[in-house]
Amino acid sequence: MGFKVRKYYCQLPSTANNCQLKHMNKIALFTSGGDAPGMNACIRAIVRTASYHGKEVMGIMRGFQGMIDGEFIAMDSNSVSNIIQRGGTILKSARSKEFMEYEGRKKAFENIRKNGIEGIVAIGGDGTFTGAKIFQEEFNIPMIGVPGTIDNDLFGTDSTIGYDTALNTVVSAVDKIRDTADAHDRLFLVEVMGRDAGFIALRSGIGVGAEAILIPETKTYMDELLAKLERNWQNKKRSSIIVVAEGDDAGGAYEIERQINAKFNRYETKVSVLGHVQRGGAPQPTTGFWPVNWARGQWRHCCKEKVM
Ligand code: F6P
Secondary structure, three states, X not given: OOOOOOOOOOOOOOHHHOOHHHHOOEEEEEEOOOOOOOHHHHHHHHHHHHHHOOOEEEEEOOHHHHHHHOOEEEEXXXXXXXXXXXXXXXXXXXXXXXXXXXXXXHHHHHHHHHOOOOXXXXXXXXXXXXXXXXXXHHHOOOEEEEEEOOOOOOOOOOOOEOHHHXXXXXXXXXXXXXXXXXXXXXXXXXXXXXXXXXXXXXHHHHHHOOOEEEOOOOOOOHHHHHHHHHHHHHOOOOOEEEEEEOOOOOOOHHHHHHHHHHHOXXXXXXXXXXXXXXXXXXXXXXXXXXXXXXXXXXXXXXHOOOOO
């Protein structure tokens, strides 16, 4: 592959890194944006590590929206039992329009102050980090960001919580699609998530041996794609898989199918949009391991303390 997939999105400076965490009595955490398998494991790791160190922990329901609406719950070790293996997020998630306005953020900060919260851990993706960065700068509240998104489009980490699980979901779905594609001699366009980023498409596409992988980071040249399909046809290849990221510049899988069929009618084509199935399910063991390690490491880094 002669190109790089970009990772340029917002980096949340971890303002709670300077040993502040050690002196805080009460912290809060929330999940926000698109949920990702492994967020629950992360919640558990943070709550248990903080509790072990004698901190009071509050969960904020529905991300930034819950912060505005005052949806705070007390959490302890017991409240995070039996969630490490569950997809979704027990703290729920939302994308808050109100938080994009200063008035909304002000309301949120008043609730943070009212609840005596001294620092916040935000688990989420690009939008979450952008909001958190603005919030900490405006109100001088220390925050730590934990990268949680299936899209993997965050700076400063090789892998985000949920990415690995989503990849496994895609690969296992495409393997099944390949069986029926082969049985009927069809060309399948499989659309995977990634509005702005092609990580899921790229990795899964390589993993399943896709004929072509179309991602937002690179221009899609339809002529090249059609020429390749023609060559394959001449070589007696009768079924193929093309993986398309939903945000590809040439359009989603349906649009690409339309463009293929307009100029090349040898294959019978089908589209399969995998959609939100990629966001669900139990996290892969590596995903569960990651947040536990993160919480322990973060604490060690911030407090230079021995962690259980
Ligand atoms: O940010 C993660 C993500 O799954 C993207 O890949 C996708 O484009 C988007 O969320 C879908 O969001 P929603 O579930 O709000 O429609």
